[in-house]
Every structure is written in structure tokens, then in C-alpha cells.
Amino acid sequence: MKTQTLLTLLAMAIAPLAQAADTIPLTTTIPPEKIEGTPIEIKVPNLKPAASKAPQIQVPAGTSLLSKGKPVTASDDFPIIGDLPYITDGEKEAGEGYFLELANGLQWVQIDLEQEAAIQALWVWHYHSQRRAYHDIVIQISNDPAFATGVTTIFNNDFDNSASLGTGSDAPYIETQYGLLVPVAGVKGRYVRLYSQGNTSNDMNHYIEVEVFGTPAK
DSSP states (O other), X not given: OHHHHHHHHHHHHHHHHHHHHTEEEOOOXXXXXXXXXXXXXXXXXXXXXXXXXXXXXXXETTOEEOOTTOOEEESOSSOSBSOGGGGGSSOOOOSTTSOEEEOSSSEEEEEEEEEEEEEEEEEEEOOOSSOOOBSSOEEEEESOTTOSXXXXXXXXXXXXXXXXXXXOOSOOXXXXXXXXXEEEEEEEEEEEEEEEOOXXXXXXXXXXXXXXXXXXXX
């Protein structure tokens, strides 16, 4: 009995170490801070304070960036500023030539990973040269390019369901050079779609970069 108890305690002590060895910290390149323009008051309920450092999470060993250079489509076929490939080109600065501007109203961008993946995290940068919050940010994963079936929502800060995609419980946040990091924990899908509906500075929708991390699905 004593031997069994000792082995049980030893297994309990080793388990967290084994689990830690199977994970790695997720890292990426953080763009430089570049604040321009006159600050505008942000009036959004339950707003999170601006991040002062890059977020940190652990992901399974073997996780890698899957979205670099992958095809991007959008609800707005003719962006006002920029080109859709900006979203997966690896450039995260906020100045002219780095960001995509879509029309007002509810708009989305969609990344095709070109194969199903077990997605572990998303890292998203909207326009961050001015402190602002984007409205109705909803992020979904699916194997259906039309997002009609098999949709998993991994982030939703639409507190009043104004985007008609369901009421979300995630907090609105202020855009900074650190972006938004969303843990996903292995949701499988080929397509990632991101919605927004204007921001606290104007009615337009902007994206600089979206990074999708994971492993090819088995």
C-alpha cells in the first residue's frame, strides 16, 4: 500500500513537468509603436485598458505559423485602401502601405489555410497608430468557406448582438502594437473569418495582419 501511494505521488509530481515539456511559449515579432493624430475619447462599455506589454500563452510543441502568404478574401471586393494580401504578408507596422481599409458597416476578412489545421492561437492587428477600439469583433473557424455550417466562434466582443452573430462575452479592447492574442486550443478548420463593424474613431474597418498558429490536422 505504501509503495502504491509513493508511486501515485511520484506520478502526480511528474505529470505537470511532462505537460510543461510538451508546450512552448508562443512568440512573434511585435511592431514598433507609432502613435499619430489627436487622441479621441473611447466610449465603449467594459473596455479593457491598453496593453503595456505583449501577451503570453503556452501552445503545444510543434505549433507554427500557418497563415503566412495564404490567400485572403473579404466581404468588400474593392478595399478603399490597401490590398488583401497585406493581411498575411508578415508586415505589422501601422503606417501608410501596411494597412487595409474596408468600407463601413459589418465587414469580414477570411484566410484560407489551404488545408485543415488544428488551430492553437490567432494574433490579430487592426490599425494601431491611434488608440481606438473596433466594434463587433467576431472571429470564427470553419471547414466551410461560406461559414454556413460547422462554425466555431473563438472570440466575440459584440455585447449587444448588433452584428447578428450572437451576443459575445469577450471584452472590447484598445488597439496597440501588441495586437490581440486569442488562445484557441486545437479547434480544427481550414478557414478563419474575422468580422468588425467600424471603430471609435470612424466607421471604417481596418486590418494590418492576422497570424494563425497551429499544426496540420491529423
